[in-house]
């Protein structure tokens with residue numbers, strides 16, 4: 594599993610320093626990790642050309658920045674839709690990054706859909722010492738072979754019973770506070786959430802957005818067209834039924850990197 598190392602210019606780290614997780618202190622036990630929502634979109638707010646496919650959007654500089662972000666978080670979370678579509682590596686490929694600075698890949702797979710096997714990228718990389726072994730958060734016991742693959746490289750499967758959601762029994766089976774508390778209990782102090790569409794759109798809901806500390810979005814100068822995987826959360830209305838914005842960022846900085854621009858901010862309404 595050899596993919597070329599990325600080159601990261603260290604001075605680029607100063608541009609995003611205010612949005613990075615604080616250094617963990619041994620005496621503090623936060624209820625949730627510092628949470629960064631980060632992804633790459635096109636000008637028409639698409640993550641990919643079509644569902645189930647992977648579309649490269651980031652240029653080399655913004656991609657290296659994403660990998661630097663990976664090295665600054667203790668875990669990186671994706672939904673199972675992304676795991677199936679991309680078979681991602683989820684490691685930091687900046688040359689010279691030690692295993693202790695590699696993030697823990699976490700996959701949300703409530704119904705056990707991910708066909709994880711010995712040839713999955715995260716499994717191979719963990720075996721080769723180039724990434725950490727994956728954790729899977731699920732609502733049902735996995736097939737024995739899948740659990741064995743995960744555990745053979747030192748990963749873990751967390752079977753959780755989600756509290757019964759009143760309205761959307763299948764849309765969001767595990768609440769985000771529950772997911773973040775679980776990860777915090779297992780030593781995750783900073784979490785980078787990379788996607789995909791379903792994960793991002795539900796986190797942009799105001800109820801969940803308060804859990805997000807930083808947002809870092811790479812915007813690539815390309816339109817992908819209709820029918821893609823879109824970042825577009827559910828609309829929101831006030832008490833009179835009039836539409837209002839869903840979420841907004843404050844403390845915003847736009848960082849040009851090559852042909853892309855990287856938008857950094859914090860959800861408005863947070864202290």
Ligand SMILES: NC(=O)C1=CN([C@@H]2O[C@H](COP(=O)(O)OP(=O)(O)OC[C@H]3O[C@@H](n4cnc5c(N)ncnc54)[C@H](O)[C@@H]3O)[C@@H](O)[C@H]2O)C=CC1
Nearest residue numbers: 632633640641646647672673674675767788789790791792
């Ligand atoms: N451009 C970019 O930066 C990125 C692009 N992508 C793209 O996004 C696409 C995948 O997106 P989607 O199909 O929307 O899938 P997704 O990756 O958002 O996964 C959705 C699935 O995750 C699980 N899930 C989500 N929230 C959950 C929760 N709160 N509790 C329990 N389970 C939960 C559910 O099984 C749900 O069906 C792919 O095309 C991929 O290439 C993915 C990540 C980043």
Ligand SMILES: Nc1nc(O)c(N)c(N[C@@H]2O[C@H](COP(=O)(O)O)[C@@H](O)[C@H]2O)n1
Nearest residue numbers: 633648649650651659679681682683787
């Ligand atoms: N930052 C960024 N830019 C893009 O253009 C992308 N398509 C993505 N996708 C995310 O990165 C994962 C792939 O990671 P590996 O290179 O395999 O480690 C993919 O699964 C998405 O989460 N990100």
